Every structure is written in C-alpha cells, then in structure tokens.
Amino acid sequence: MIAANNPNLNSWVQIPENSDFPIQNLPFGIFSTKKLSPRVGVALGEKIIDLNALGELGYLKDLDIPTDAFRNSVLNNMMGHSKLAIRDLRQRISDLFVDTNSELQTNTDHHSSILIEQHDAFMHLPIKVGDYTDFYSSEQHAYNVGCMFRDPNNALLPNWKHIPVGYHGRASSIIVSGTDIHRPKGQQIPPNETQPVFGPSRLLDFELEMAFITFDGKPLGQNISTAEADDYIFGMCLFNDWSARDIQKWEYVPLGPFLGKSFASSISPWIVTLDALEPFRVSGPDQAPKVLPYLQYKEEKHLDIKLEVAISSSDFDEHVVSRSNYKYMYWNMNQQLAHHTINGCNINCGDIMASGTISGPEEGSYGSMLEISWKGTRPVRMPDGTERKFIADGDSVIMRGYSSNDKLRIGFGEVKTKVLPTI
Amino acid sequence: MIAANNPNLNSWVQIPENSDFPIQNLPFGIFSTKKLSPRVGVALGEKIIDLNALGELGYLKDLDIPTDAFRNSVLNNMMGHSKLAIRDLRQRISDLFVDTNSELQTNTDHHSSILIEQHDAFMHLPIKVGDYTDFYSSEQHAYNVGCMFRDPNNALLPNWKHIPVGYHGRASSIIVSGTDIHRPKGQQIPPNETQPVFGPSRLLDFELEMAFITFDGKPLGQNISTAEADDYIFGMCLFNDWSARDIQKWEYVPLGPFLGKSFASSISPWIVTLDALEPFRVSGPDQAPKVLPYLQYKEEKHLDIKLEVAISSSDFDEHVVSRSNYKYMYWNMNQQLAHHTINGCNINCGDIMASGTISGPEEGSYGSMLEISWKGTRPVRMPDGTERKFIADGDSVIMRGYSSNDKLRIGFGEVKTKVLPTI
Numbered sequence: 001m002i003a004a005n006n007p008n009l010n011s012w013v014q015i016p017e018n019s020d021f022p023i024q025n026l027p028f029g030i031f032s033t034k035k036l037s038p039r040v041g042v043a044l045g046e047k048i049i050d051l052n053a054l055g056e057l058g059y060l061k062d063l064d065i066p067t068d069a070f071r072n073s074v075l076n077n078m079m080g081h082s083k084l085a086i087r088d089l090r091q092r093i094s095d096l097f098v099d100t101n102s103e104l105q106t107n108t109d110h111h112s113s114i115l116i117e118q119h120d121a122f123m124h125l126p127i128k129v130g131d132y133t134d135f136y137s138s139e140q141h142a143y144n145v146g147c148m149f150r151d152p153n154n155a156l157l158p159n160w161k162h163i164p165v166g167y168h169g170r171a172s173s174i175i176v177s178g179t180d181i182h183r184p185k186g187q188q189i190p191p192n193e194t195q196p197v198f199g200p201s202r203l204l205d206f207e208l209e210m211a212f213i214t215f216d217g218k219p220l221g222q223n224i225s226t227a228e229a230d231d232y233i234f235g236m237c238l239f240n241d242w243s244a245r246d247i248q249k250w251e252y253v254p255l256g257p258f259l260g261k262s263f264a265s266s267i268s269p270w271i272v273t274l275d276a277l278e279p280f281r282v283s284g285p286d287q288a289p290k291v292l293p294y295l296q297y298k299e300e301k302h303l304d305i306k307l308e309v310a311i312s313s314s315d316f317d318e319h320v321v322s323r324s325n326y327k328y329m330y331w332n333m334n335q336q337l338a339h340h341t342i343n344g345c346n347i348n349c350g351d352i353m354a355s356g357t358i359s360g361p362e363e364g365s366y367g368s369m370l371e372i373s374w375k376g377t378r379p380v381r382m383p384d385g386t387e388r389k390f391i392a393d394g395d396s397v398i399m400r401g402y403s404s405n406d407k408l409r410i411g412f413g414e415v416k417t418k419v420l421p422t423i
Numbered sequence: 424m425i426a427a428n429n430p431n432l433n434s435w436v437q438i439p440e441n442s443d444f445p446i447q448n449l450p451f452g453i454f455s456t457k458k459l460s461p462r463v464g465v466a467l468g469e470k471i472i473d474l475n476a477l478g479e480l481g482y483l484k485d486l487d488i489p490t491d492a493f494r495n496s497v498l499n500n501m502m503g504h505s506k507l508a509i510r511d512l513r514q515r516i517s518d519l520f521v522d523t524n525s526e527l528q529t530n531t532d533h534h535s536s537i538l539i540e541q542h543d544a545f546m547h548l549p550i551k552v553g554d555y556t557d558f559y560s561s562e563q564h565a566y567n568v569g570c571m572f573r574d575p576n577n578a579l580l581p582n583w584k585h586i587p588v589g590y591h592g593r594a595s596s597i598i599v600s601g602t603d604i605h606r607p608k609g610q611q612i613p614p615n616e617t618q619p620v621f622g623p624s625r626l627l628d629f630e631l632e633m634a635f636i637t638f639d640g641k642p643l644g645q646n647i648s649t650a651e652a653d654d655y656i657f658g659m660c661l662f663n664d665w666s667a668r669d670i671q672k673w674e675y676v677p678l679g680p681f682l683g684k685s686f687a688s689s690i691s692p693w694i695v696t697l698d699a700l701e702p703f704r705v706s707g708p709d710q711a712p713k714v715l716p717y718l719q720y721k722e723e724k725h726l727d728i729k730l731e732v733a734i735s736s737s738d739f740d741e742h743v744v745s746r747s748n749y750k751y752m753y754w755n756m757n758q759q760l761a762h763h764t765i766n767g768c769n770i771n772c773g774d775i776m777a778s779g780t781i782s783g784p785e786e787g788s789y790g791s792m793l794e795i796s797w798k799g800t801r802p803v804r805m806p807d808g809t810e811r812k813f814i815a816d817g818d819s820v821i822m823r824g825y826s827s828n829d830k831l832r833i834g835f836g837e838v839k840t841k842v843l844p845t846i
Contacts, residue, residue: 131595136678157676162619163610167678168591168685172554172769173643182644184766187586187715196585198715220596220687221605221846247766253580255559255590256679259766262591264643292610292621343607343670343682344846346595423644423767 002087002275004094007407012099013115015045020402020411023097026090027235027270027412028075031121038073038124041116042093043270043413048116049093057110059096059103063089074128075271076350079234083215086234087275123269125176127213130348132174132265133340134209134241134356135166137331139285141359144371161289164331164339166356169241170262174352176269177415181242183393183422184263188246200422201244203376204391208309208367208399210326211239211354212333213271217347224341226297229334230274232347238268238307238399238415239354245370245390265354268399268415276410280304280403282327291335294342301332305412307358307401309367313394316383321372324358324365326401393421425510425698427517430830435522436538438468443825443834446520449513450658450693450835451498454544461496461547464539465516466693466836471539472516480533482519482526486512497551498694499773502657506638509657510698546692548599550636553771555597555688556763557632557664557779558589560754562708564782567794584712587754587762589779592664593685597775599692600838604665606816606845607686611669623845624667626799627814631732631790631822633749634662634777635756636694640770647764649720652757653697655770661691661730661822661838662777668793668813688777691822691838699833703727703826705750714758717765724755728835730781730824732790736817739806744795747781747788749824816844 011023021043031048032038041048054060055067064085069078096104146155187196213234224232248260281300305326310318357367366372369390373379379387396418402411434446444466454471455461464471477483478490487508492501519527569578610619636657647655671683704723728749733741780790789795792813796802802810819841825834
C-alpha cells in the first residue's frame with residue numbers, strides 16, 4: 001500500500017466529516033487569491049496548501065521538484081518531474097500534515113502563509129492541455145444511443161467490443177468549473193427537412209464523464225502497454241463533455257463530432273492522483289468476445305467512483321437527475337491508453353483523455369439528458385414544476401464524484417457550469 | 424499591394440532562377456546548425472537569414488518584436504506579437520535585403536553571422552501546435568471517396584455542400600519534413616470477415632494537403648467571420664496527412680478517424696505568410712446550393728498553388744504520381760475558419776488547420792494513393808518496374824508546392840517523409 005493512503009492517518013488540520021479532501025487524497029490544482037498569483041495548491045479539508053509557500057519555507061527541500069515548479073499557472077511543469085517525484089511529493093505533504101508529526105504543526109507562525117481558505121481562493125484551469133481525446137467506453141451509453149438512433153437489436157456497432165472507440169476533441173475550449181458558457185449556435189436540420197437552418201442549439205446536453213491526465217509518453221512510433229499504462233497517468237477529474245445534439249447530428253457523418261462538441265468541455269479544478277484512487281480498484285466486466293492481446297490486462301484496473309449530476313437554476317435548487325458510477329465502464333483507462341498508442345501515436349504531459357458518457361444499467365443512472373429524457377420523449381420535472389428535455393438557458397449543471405469505503409472517502413469536488421444565452 | 428510583394432524587387436543576395444524563396448517570399452522557420460541553437464530564420468534563395476543575429480546586430484530595433492522572440496525553438500512567441508508586427512518585420516527584412524538598400528549590403532563583416540547556408544542547417548518543427556483540425560474540403564476528393572465506398576449517384580453526403588466538414592486531429596504527432604515514420608500497426612478487418620486481426624497496416628497512404636496556421640483568436644463564445652478570417656491566419660505550409668486506410672475503415676464509425684491518422688502528419692518546414700501569397704488569389708467555384716450567410720464571403724479567397732507528389736526509394740529516383748492545385752478547393756480558408764468558430768469555439772496561436780486531400784478534376788491530379796490506384800485496382804508503375812497500390816516500406820513521399828505568375832514564384836519547398844517498417 002502507498003503509505004499516504006493509510007486510512008488510519010489523521011491530519012492536524014481539521015477536516016470536516018465526509019470531506020472530499022482528507023489527508024489521504026491530496027489532489028493538485030491551481031489557485032490564486034486577491035494577494036497571491038496563480039500557483040500550485042493541494043486541497044486538504046476546507047483549506048488549500050500553498051506548495052510555493054511550503055517550498056519557500058524550506059519544507060520541500062529534499063525533493064526532486066524545485067519550488068519554481070509550484071510558482072506556475074499550470075501543473076505541467078511540476079508533472080514534468082515524473083510520477084515518482086510526484087509520489088514522493090504527495091508522501092512528503094502527507095508526512096507534514098499528519099497529526100503525529102510536529103515539524104510544521106508546531107511552527108504555527110508558518111500556518112497562515114501555507115494554509116489558504118478554499119473560500120478565499122479562485123480556482124484556475126489546472127492543466128495546459130496538449131491533446132484531448134474522448135472515448136466512448138460505457139456499454140450502456142453506446143447501447144442507449146444505438147437503440148435511439150439505430151436498431152435495438154443491433155444497438156452496438158460491429159467494432160464496439162473490439163476497440164475502445166475514441167476520437168480527437170478540441171483542447172482549446174476545455175474550461176474549469178465556474179466558467180459560464182454561451183449556448184452554441186450552428187447548422188441544424190429540422191425534422192423531415194433536407195435543407196439546414198441556422199440558429200442557437202435547441203438540444204444542448206451534458207455528458208457525465210471522468211477524464212485522466214497523462215505524463216509524457218514514449219517517442220513517436222512506440223506504444224504503451226496495458227501493464228505500463230498506470231505509470232503514464234497523473235490523475236483524474238470530473239469532465240462534462242457539453243454536446244449540442246442537433247448540431248452534432250447534422251455534421252457528424254462521416255468524420256465524427258466537431259462543432260457539436262468543440263464549444264466547451266468543463267473539468268473540475270482538483271486533479272486526484274491515480275495513487276490516491278488505488279484503494280478503490282474493482283474488476284471490470286467480462287469482455288466477450290475476447291479482446292486482442294494488446295488490449296488484455298491483468299489485475300483490477302477499473303475504479304469505483306460514485307457520480308451524480310444535478311441541475312439548478314435561479315428558480316430552484318440543485319435537483320439530481322442522474323446517479324452513476326465510473327465502475328460501469330466496459331473499457332478501462334489502461335486499455336484506452338494501450339489502444340491510443342498502439343499505432344505509435346505519442347502522448348505528452350498534459351494530454352486529457354475522457355471516458356465518454358458514463359451510463360449505468362438502469363434508468364436514473366444515465367449520463368446525458370439525451371438518455372434521461374430518451375430523446376425528449378420523457379421530460380424530467382424540475383422542483384419549480386418546469387420540465388427539461390435538454391438544458392435551458394440559465395441552468396447550471398453540477399457533477400460530483402467520490403470513492404468511498406467504510407474507512408475512507410476520496411472525492412473530486414465538483415464541476416459546475418452555467419449556460420448563458422447565445423451571444 | 425504589400426510593398427514587400429513587389430515583383431520588381433531584387434535582392435543583393437544571389438537567388439537561383441526558379442527558387443522557391445525570392446525576396447518576395449520570406450517564409451519563417453526554425454533552424455539550427457552545429458554551432459547555433461534552434462532559432463527563427465527566414466529563407467532567402469539558398470540562404471537562411473538568422474533573425475536572432477539580425478536583431479542582436481541592431482537591424483530590427485525599430486520593430487515591435489524583441490529579439491528574444493527569435494531566440495526560440497518555435498515561432499509561436501514571435502507570432503504572439505500580432506499579424507501587423509509580423510507584417511512590419513517582413514517589410515523590414517525585405518528592405519534590408521533589397522539591392523537598392525546599402526545598409527546591410529555594405530556591412531560585409533555582418534554577412535557571415537546573418538546569412539547561413541541552408542545545406543548547413545537542420546530544420547525543426549516550426550510551431551508548437553495547439554489544436555489541429557483537418558477539413559475535407561475538396562469536392563473531387565469527397566466525390567471519389569463517395570464513389571468508391573458508397574454510390575456514384577450519391578457520392579457526396581447530404582451535409583457536404585452546406586458545411587466545410589472537418590474533424591479534430593492529433594497535434595502531438597505532427598512532425599517536420601525529414602522525420603522518418605514507422606508503419607503503424609493496429610486492428611483491421613479482412614475482406615468478408617467479421618472478426619478483426621492485428622498487424623502492420625497494409626494500406627498506408629499519403630494525403631496531399633495544405634495547412635494554415637493561426638494567430639490567437641477571440642474569447643470562447645465569439646466567432647470569426649469570413650471577412651475577419653485573413654487577420655487570424657499567419658501563413659501556410661504543405662501537409663501530408665498520413666492515413667492507414669485499413670485501420671481507419673474498421674474504426675471510424677461512428678466517431679470518425681482516430682488511429683488511422685494519429686500516427687503521423689508531416690509538414691514542410693517553412694511557413695509562407697498569407698501576405699506573400701496575396702498575388703495569387705483566385706476565385707473559387709460557384710457554390711450551389713447557396714451557403715448560409717455566415718459562410719458567404721466577398722472577394723477572391725482561394726489561392727492558386729501548384730502541387731505535386733512524388734515517391735522515391737533506394738531503387739529509384741523521384742517519380743511524380745500526382746499534380747494538383749490548391750485552387751480546386753470547394754471551401755476556402757475563410758469559410759473553414761468562420762465555420763470552425765461559429766459555435767463559439769476559440770482558436771489559439773499555433774493551431775493548424777489542414778485542407779483535406781486536394782484532388783483535381785482529372786486522373787493524374789488526385790491527392791492520395793487510394794484515389795490514384797482507385798482502391799488498389801489500378802496499380803501505379805514505378806521506374807524500377809515495381810508497382811504501388813499504396814506506400815511500401817522504404818518509400819519516401821515528397822510533396823512540393825509553389826505559386827507562380829509571369830513575374831514571380833513563391834514556393835513552399837518540400838515535405839519529405841520516409842516510411843520505415845513497423846517497430
């Protein structure tokens with residue numbers, strides 16, 4: 001077991017019960033305050049540990065990461081020092097904040113410069129994103145979409161159980177939680193017509209996804225195996241893959257989604273390390289037909305992460321519309337990364353790879369309004385009596401996620417995005 | 424007319440007849456030598472102008488771009504100083520090297536540090552690529568593909584004449600001319616079978632394309648009009664969109680090309696500014712049905728750029744397999760950029776947008792082996808007697824392009840890539 005994951009550790013910093021950020025989590029993000037420029041922080045309870053301050057005060061001097069890597073507006077520089085260096089850093093932070101260690105605990109004059117209140121901080125997009133890839137790895141989601149748009153008897157396309165199907169997405173429009181978006185506009189084809197019209201999307205949707213963020217990979221031409229994949233994954237975050245169903249429907253044949261997706265994708269601000277998630281490994285589904293050797297894997301490579309989606313607006317408080325779980329994935333991250341690189345494609349520090357919509361096996365666990373409202377045929381009632389088939393202007397979509405067992409809870413916080421009218 | 428484009432200008436640097444790089448071109452690239460670290464250079468005849476040396480010797484001091492922008496391994500920093508600043512820079516370089524100006528011409532002791540022989544230089548990938556988008560904008564190419572894989576009577580899909588169809592590509596695997604690639608491997612579905620097999624691609628192909636490189640755009644949520652598009656385009660290069668047809672065929676439904684493309688895309692090392700190409704504007708095809716207002720444009724926005732593709736190997740010299748022209752595009756760059764941003768998608772400095780395969784109206788002008796060999800049914804004979812349906816290990820693919828009229832030739836040099844066996 002990774003020492004910092006020990007569920008019996010307690011911090012001398014007070015952690016509220018059911019916090020997403022106990023001392024066993026220690027996720028990384030970029031924050032600023034009225035006084036502090038953007039820098040690397042680590043969430044601990046309701047506080048943020050300022051790693052730049054921690055470094056400047058000499059607490060990180062035996063590590064391989066120089067302090068200027070923390071005085072940075074993205075995590076990439078820090079990540080460039082390797083997974084092992086970050087593992088050591090996380091262990092050192094754990095050691096400094098555990099209640100059995102007095103080193104920093106008793107230096108109370110350092111506390112105010114090292115520990116920042118989360119409610120005083122502004123969170124930034126934590127990664128300079130290189131390439132962004134979106135997979136399509138939840139069987140129930142692929143099945144639901146296949147049922148709606150093709151044939152329930154042949155809902156999955158022939159390649160789906162052989163390939164973790166994926167496509168390249170738009171990196172520039174990835175935004176952090178709290179950033180409002182405008183309803184996209186574009187070409188759509190009205191029902192039963194042959195000529196497109198232009199206007200704001202009428203079928204704006206969320207997609208509940210998780211994403212992982214990579215370290216630098218191998219040189220172009222080489223591949224990363226399923227056994228090696230963990231070494232190339234820094235951590236994970238919540239991911240809302242905003243989708244304009246009407247724009248997507250008209251454009252996506254034959255080359256895939258483009259403007260129906262590229263207007264925005266929202267991520268949660270704290271990147272939870274893969275190390276912190278190790279206690280929540282579970283086995284995945286049996287894969288039949290048997291996958292090709294390069295996609296086979298050993299040990300448990302799925303993760304039990306409870307997920308939920310809520311909608312709120314000025315007229316009503318948060319209303320949960322879906323409860324799902326990342327464990328429902330058919331293809332795991334190791335398989336996705338092995339597939340992505342099997343042709344020699346290189347990955348870089350800061351690439352983001354998202355799961356695709358995560359839909360569970362029953363109604364109530366579907367990961368998009370398309371599925372929840374079944375193409376608009378089953379509108380969802382909100383607390384103020386209004387109905388939603390898709391997302392309305394003024395709505396905020398909130399996604400949350402956490403892993404838990406009887407000893408420990410490791411959470412992701414939230415990704416919340418408000419939809420403003422078209423410009 | 425842009426003063427630096429005046430076809431009557433001559434340089435005091437000797438320029439070979441039919442050079443791609445007369446004083447009216449002045450394309451930007453990144454070069455190094457045994458003694459010099461990577462830096463910004465400008466091609467002039469058979470020389471490279473070292474902009475860092477030019478700046479350090481005080482010749483660029485009245486410009487808005489500081490010299491350290493040239494002491495850089497990518498062009499992005501320089502490009503970040505705006506299109507107008509780069510226009511001024513190009514004009515200043517023109518002024519310094521025109522034969523009627525003695526300022527630098529007579530300072531002969533500066534010449535050896537400013538002018539580097541191209542054959543002594545190593546060219547680097549000139550751009551830190553943000554996002555890469557590939558369009559599908561040649562009607563003949565879309566028609567040919569539609570004929571081969573669908574129905575000659577309905578070769579174009581319903582959206583094709585309404586939308587400059589495009590998709591997101593992989594930025595990390597964009598490489599510069601001279602970088603060898605390995606044949607990709609992956610899943611393929613043998614003819615008449617239902618289960619995929621794994622192995623090296625047997626249908627490796629080039630795609631003859633041009634690409635443009637952007638400046639920073641507008642904030643997320645805003646769009647760039649066709650009239651504004653020129654202001655956001657830095658320049659153009661040759662682009663070989665390597666494609667593994669067998670991998671692509673099995674994977675691409677429903678989310679588009681992925682591993683069939685992402686193993687490599689090759690670009691030429693010199694970025695020719697859009698300013699330098701202005702003398703070669705031509706009108707495009709009549710677009711019927713009429714496109715939606717946001718895709719309509721004024722003036723001539725197509726470009727006459729002559730293109731050719733050759734194959735060489737250790738057994739034979741270059742053999743030309745295609746002669747095409749960028750003017751054959753149905754959708755121009757202004758329309759592509761207007762479409763790309765109409766949903767509010769933001770663009771950044773260093774994004775690359777490629778045209779899609781450029782096929783002319785007749786055989787001999789097709790831009791891929793898929794079309795040239797018509798799906799392998801019409802093999803192409805090489806000078807050594809061997810045949811090619813697709814690209815063989817050991818082959819090099821060379822693409823060249825230039826614009827010309829009776830007074831002037833503005834060229835792109837070449838992009839040359841050798842295919843090595845699968846690792």
